[in-house]
Amino acid sequence: MKKPTIKDVARLAQVSVSTVSLVINEKTSVSEKTKTKIQIAIKELNYYPRRIARGLASHTTGNIGFILTDDHFSLVEPFYTKIFLGTEFEARKHNYYILLTTVPTKFDQKKSIPRFLLEKNVDAVIMAGRVPERLIEIIIEMELPVILVDYYNRRFKTAAVLIDNIEGAYQAVNHLIHSKHKKIGFIGGDLKHPSIADRYDGYKKALMDNNISLNKNFVVTHELNTSIPTGYNAMHEILKKGDWPTAIFAANDAMAIGCMKRLKEEKIRIPEQVAIIGFDDIDADIQIEPHLSSIRVKKEEMGAIAAKQVVTMIKNKKHISEKILAPTDLIVRASTKSNSNL
Amino acid sequence: MKKPTIKDVARLAQVSVSTVSLVINEKTSVSEKTKTKIQIAIKELNYYPRRIARGLASHTTGNIGFILTDDHFSLVEPFYTKIFLGTEFEARKHNYYILLTTVPTKFDQKKSIPRFLLEKNVDAVIMAGRVPERLIEIIIEMELPVILVDYYNRRFKTAAVLIDNIEGAYQAVNHLIHSKHKKIGFIGGDLKHPSIADRYDGYKKALMDNNISLNKNFVVTHELNTSIPTGYNAMHEILKKGDWPTAIFAANDAMAIGCMKRLKEEKIRIPEQVAIIGFDDIDADIQIEPHLSSIRVKKEEMGAIAAKQVVTMIKNKKHISEKILAPTDLIVRASTKSNSNL
DNA sequence: ATTTATTATCGAAACGTTTCGAAACATATT
DNA sequence: AATATGTTTCGAAACGTTTCGATAATAAAT
Known part of the structure; x- marks a missing residue:
């Protein structure tokens, strides 16, 4: 037996097709009595309107x-x-x-x-x-x-x-501050990238809210991109300056990983001597040693x-x-x- | 201006609607002349048939x-x-x-x-x-x-x-054999599971094709499931027997990981003393040390x-x-x- | 030149809904 | 009782295609 149409329902319920349509679409202005009559017919026939037919009539696709x-x-x-x-x-x-x-x-x-x-x-x-x-x-x-x-x-x-990005960066830096860090670096790569700029803002805001003044020696934001080598170079630059931060917030995980690479070369222990947190929570975070803290985006x-x-x-x-x-x-x-x- | 319909095309090309439909659907039996005439009209109007309308008429949804x-x-x-x-x-x-x-x-x-x-x-x-x-x-x-x-x-x-599964298991065991292994164990967990049974068959076939006889001391297939602990127990059982294989094919990565756990406890070096390969290529394979060889399914x-x-x-x-x-x-x-x- | 077969085009129905204005009915107001 | 008002139901058109049987045009066979 073929699939029933709205006509079959109308016939069985002894009403017009348009009235059936009204109850299907839950329009008001249908009396309770006829509404239930129609609903019974629908159940009885096991009727379900075809998406494509309603689409054509209603200019709607679903x-x-x-x-x-x-x-x-x-x-x-x-x-x-x-x-x-x-x-x-x-x-x-x-x-x-x-x-x-x-x-x-x-x-x-x-x-x-x-x-x-x-x-x-x-x-x-x-x-x-x-x-x-x-x-x-x-x-x-x-x-x-x-x-x-x-x-x-x-x-x-x-x-x-x-x-x-601002809030995420804020969370990251705040976490470091709550772990008793006061000398916190920022590795941003390319500040022209809008999301990096926001993350930098979040970093600064967290510091400010905790009365920690920004130390330019700990900040590197003048590179051309935001890749692993960028993080590596940035860390190198910070170390060179002699005044070492005890924690680093890298504006993404790639740079954080580059950064860790440089620290390992110097046999600087993570997190004991320098703690690190990134941003993005990429898969690689748990393949690196030590596993990288990060900010996860709820995709x-x-x-x-x-x-x-x-x-x-x-x-x-x-x-x-x-x-x-x-x-x-x-x-x-x-x-x-x-x-x-x- | 509204989106043109097939009627507009028909009017412009001076043919009937049905003829336009014929060329849209690339039916034969339309003369070259009128076909191009229609195609020109279609381009001209930038016409594209609505999926929903064709759907209703042709009982087709796409x-x-x-x-x-x-x-x-x-x-x-x-x-x-x-x-x-x-x-x-x-x-x-x-x-x-x-x-x-x-x-x-x-x-x-x-x-x-x-x-x-x-x-x-x-x-x-x-x-x-x-x-x-x-x-x-x-x-x-x-x-x-x-x-x-x-x-x-x-x-x-x-x-x-x-x-x-058979071919995959065969690849795994074959790889071990080509790495000069002759004493190759199989950890299967629950042989009632159809895919495990197939993988066991692939294992046996690879041995046979290389004239290696099956050593029951190296095979564990009587457990109830195929989890990490199962692999752990199976390895334990094999070690107890004294006659150690030089390689293990575990019928999935979970069991392979359990297996590695047991070996590490015994300070048995992987892969030097016992090589291991799993099946499934799960993410964890590259989080464990050493990274686990496996069979990847092309999902x-x-x-x-x-x-x-x-x-x-x-x-x-x-x-x-x-x-x-x-x-x-x-x-x-x-x-x-x-x-x-x- | 006429008939027959083949190919190209067409008109109209069909697909299964929604929507809109009109009709029917019920209720309230005078 | 007649009129106005509001609510419920309906009929028919509309949505934009495809499809099918019929017709028209062309080519082939007699």
Whole structure:
């Protein structure tokens, strides 16, 4: 026997098709009596409306598009994968499915527009990571609700979910201070990078709140990037100055690892002589000796927040352009365990 | 200006709507002349058919459902996540989107049927891991193409993508043999587990092919599970017998790790005195000392194969019920590096 | 030149809903 | 009792395609 349609329900309940539609969509203005009559018919026939038919009639798809650039996706660190999974999970709670796609970094207006946009097959779009400006523009022109995750572009007034870099850095430095450190260095690499700048601000704020004055000898922020060698060089530079800090906050784990490398060469013990904490909580943190303390970004939560936001936009037919900061977690490992705790 | 429809194209090209449809769907029996005329009109108007409209008319969705149980999904090891990503990537190549969902392990016929099935919103289904039998049944009744990944149930004659356990084990043991080992142990835990049984077969086959006779003193397969303690106990048992193997193949990495633990207690050096290789290539392999050699399963490829199979089924309107074995990779790390190679 | 087979195009129905304005009904107001 | 007001139900159009049987145009066979 074929799958029943709304007509079958209407017939069985002895009402019109439109009335059945009203109760399916939980519109008011249906009397209790006919409502229950219809609900019984629905149960009886085991009826469930087809997504595609309602879609055509209501200009609605039940899908949310998720876009990231191909390079972001194939990274070793599953950063964006986790964001995606967070989105996926949250969307499902609200009865939306996620259509995932990647776009080439070298975006081509003619060829790389995601199919779900051309086919009008999504009700909103979530974009993760640095994404082509032109693409953002196109989506805005389509008047779809949009939110960016872990990226922001001031040219557009879109909503965004961003890492709370200031707060995360603050947590890291605060942790060091509570472990009785007073001479705390900062290795930032490239301060032009917006998130590094924020982390530097968090560092300074933590010091200030604890009445510790900033010692420029402990700070290196003039490099060109934020890689392992950068951390290595920065540590070297600090050591050269003679006045050694007892703890280092590196603005990411890569630099923290470079930094540890240099210290090990000098046979400086971690954390006894110099404690170290990084930022990002990458997998390598527990492969290095001693295990590296770090600040963890709640990636799944970032994705979930994004989903929640676009769902609200869809429901309210009103675009939001709020920037939301996702919380961070302090992860304490051996590299900052104070002696007294060992 | 509104998005153009097929009618606009027909009007501009001075043909009927149905003819336009024919060229969109690349049906034959359209003369070259009118075909190009229509194609020009399509370009001109920047027309792209709406997925949802074609869906309603053609009883087709362009979606593939991906189902796994909730417990599988939240595992620490991102095994199924990787399978999913492989599926996703391959499906996109064929112009399908994946709708992901989880079902509760304690499946409830009334409540836990995935929404995309009720809504008739997928053209085929991929299921990963051990999935409720009743659910498989339901999907088969719907006559949707199905494939199972990393699971098989003989009650149904579905297609399946499975790990090539025999070949993987063979690779592992063969590697040990080529490293000049002749006394090779097998730690299997629970032989009732089908994949363990297969790995045991691969072990025996490798020995046989190299004219090494099986020494029962080196084999432990009578435990109840396949965990770290099992590996620990098994190693203990083997050591007690006095006749020590020079290498161990553990049927999974967890047992291999337990095994290493016991050896370390005895101050037996790995790999100098006893080499060890596991199976699964879990993350922990590179957190343990020495790093554990293992057999890697190509998870993304498993997902991709599954996608490819269901797409073929959809295209050919013909169900397949073939079992496909996914290849494995030998990953050599410190735990089996022969001395000569150091 | 006429009939037959083949190819190209078309018109209209169908797919299964939602939506909108009108009709029917019920209740309150005069 | 008649009118106004509010609530519930309905019929029909609309959404944008595909599909199918019929017709028109062309080529092949007699």
